[in-house]
Amino acid sequence: MSTVTVIGAGLGGLTLARVLQRQGVGVVVYDLDAGPDARAQGGMLDVHEESGQAALRAAGLEDAFRAHVLPGGEALRVLDRDGRVLRTEDDDGDGGRPEIQRDDLRRLLLESLAPGTVRWGRKLVGVRPVRGGWHELTFADGGVVISTVLVGADGAWSRVRPLLSGAVPAYTGISFVTTRLHDVDQAHPEAAAAVGGGMLFALAGGQGLLAHREPGATIEVYAALRTDQAALGTEDLRGFLLDAFAGWAPELRALVAEADDPLVPRPLHVLPVGHAWPRRPGVTLIGDAAHLMSPFAGEGANLAMQDGAELAAALVAHGIEEPAAVAAALAEHETAMVPRAAAAAGESAANLEIAFGAAGSAGLVEVMAGHS
Ligand SMILES: Cc1cc2nc3c(=O)[nH]c(=O)nc-3n(C[C@H](O)[C@H](O)[C@H](O)COP(=O)(O)OP(=O)(O)OC[C@H]3O[C@@H](n4cnc5c(N)ncnc54)[C@H](O)[C@@H]3O)c2cc1C
Known part of the structure; x- marks a missing residue:
């Protein structure tokens, strides 16, 4: 039976693995970290209804997620440099954009996987196509693995991305x-x-x-x-x-x-807005590996989870035993992901220019007023 090989146990790779496993599809995740607690993940994430929350529903983890949400965390204040308040928003308690600690969210996903799904301390250092969509993966410890379906969920400095694209993140x-x-x-x-x-x-x-x-x-x-x-x-x-x-x-x-x-x-750093690549057999990207963007649309982690859940659904629907079925699933995933990510990356780049342009906080308040 074929297995999906995922590089990277971030939010994207873990969501993919969880949704596949729930549907009975074999999956192994390799991560360079020595273990689940090797690195503090830090920071709060605002989990959006249509992307991150939809992915958590597909993962069967929505209730567990709600238990970790920070009450009041949706509140917002925009000040100028003198400390004058330009805008405040209270947390209206509707839970539309609930905030959770990234560590909690990652742990939730990790603990939902069958023991041994994530292989820690495995840093991918080399990858090359062998035949029919298969790839030979070489790890820093000298281990070699052959993948039949390979997913690069390995973040900004992806080792899988060069198989598909020459794009490099720019400062x-x-x-x-x-x-x-x-x-x-x-x-x-x-x-x-x-x-x-x-x-x-x-x-x-x-x-x-x-x-x-x-x-x-x-x-x-x-x-x-x-x-x-x-x-x-x-x-x-x-x-x-x-x-x-x-x-x-x-x-x-x-x-x-x-x-x-x-x-x-x-x-x-960011990848070019609209980053895309010609379809290649047996391999694709999700999350930051595919569409690294600045954090000013608050979408990166949400999109990584959505990519993971939707790619899993496509692989389940088409099956992973036949190369043609895998090709159809990967094409379906990329066709949906690329424009979705391009829209978010465009918004993120525009917000960066506003926030760090001449208008500063006043510009940000204008953008927010346009959204409310
Ligand atoms: C300061 C900051 C604030 C942010 N705030 C938000 C926010 O509020 N909301 C939001 O939605 N997004 C936010 N983001 C973006 C978000 O953090 C990322 O988009 C998201 O983490 C991407 O998830 P991922 O799973 O694609 O990659 P990652 O989380 O980067 O995971 C990649 C995994 O791959 C592993 N890996 C890497 N290379 C290898 C290798 N060679 N071999 C094996 N394993 C490897 C890594 O160890 C890691 O576990 C923020 C980003 C920054 C920098």
């Missing part, structure tokens, strides 16, 4: 520096009040402070800057950021000045 010119504040109501009350119960945006002059309230009185911070990547290699990253945000309201600067966790630079 957007914007980097995030991430950190966290803990015990915020007691230890950082001004910063906590500025952030409120959900998401904060404060954007001006091509930079910004973004933050998110998390369960356990924690705030996750993204300081965003238009900068070359080398500048973030400085030993005194906190000092560098405080200089960059000199003159901003003290309760906003506190998000950096009072940060409890290490400051970690995360340059934002």
Whole structure:
């Protein structure tokens, strides 16, 4: 019996594996991490009805997901650099865009899989077509595996993507520096009040402070800057950021000045909007491997899960034993995924220009008013 071989145990690969397994299709997932807890996943995700939530329904995990949703997490505040409030939205409790911690969501998916489905500590280092849509996969530990159906769910720097496309992620010119504040109501009350119960945006002059309230009185911070990547290699990253945000309201600067966790630079890269490739037998991509975009449409993880669920449905419907059936399933998946991702990537690129352009927070408020 054939098996689907997935590279990458991120949200996309795990959703794919779960939906396949529920339908009795064999699947193995390889991931370079040493184990499920090797890397803190971090951050809150806003799970959208038509994509992430639909995928969780297909995975039979909607109720379990609801149990992990952060109450009040849909609230939003947009401030200018002086701390003036330009827009607030309360969490109206309709649960339309529920927020969950990425760690919780990943664990939910992992625990739903049969033991041994994910092979940890297996880094793909080489892949080549052999015959009839089969591929030979070589791992860093020297192991070699032959796939009959191969899915690259291996994120931004995918090792599977070069089989299909020469596209390479390009730097957007914007980097995030991430950190966290803990015990915020007691230890950082001004910063906590500025952030409120959900998401904060404060954007001006091509930079910004973004933050998110998390369960356990924690705030996750993204300081965003238009900068070359080398500048973030400085030993005194906190000092560098405080200089960059000199003159901003003290309760906003506190998000950096009072940060409890290490400051970690995360340059934002993207694939071209509308990234596509000629159909090739036995292999496809999902999630960031297919359509890496900046986070300003809040769609990347949602799309990765939707891709995983829909590809699984296509493979179940067509079957995976015959090469022609696999070809039909992969074609169906790519035909739906590419335009869907192009729309989100276009929106994300446009939002990035607005947020980090001259208008800053005021521009963002205008975009939001257009959506409400
Ligand atoms: C700062 C930031 C904030 C974001 N916020 C949001 C948000 O609010 N909402 C949203 O929807 N999206 C958000 N995103 C986007 C989202 O994080 C990604 O789109 C999503 O994680 C993609 O999932 P994936 O499964 O495709 O890839 P990943 O989550 O990157 O998973 C890829 C997996 O492949 C493994 N892997 C990689 N290479 C190999 C290899 N060679 N061999 C074996 N395994 C390998 C990795 O270990 C990893 O487990 C954000 C992104 C960033 C950077």
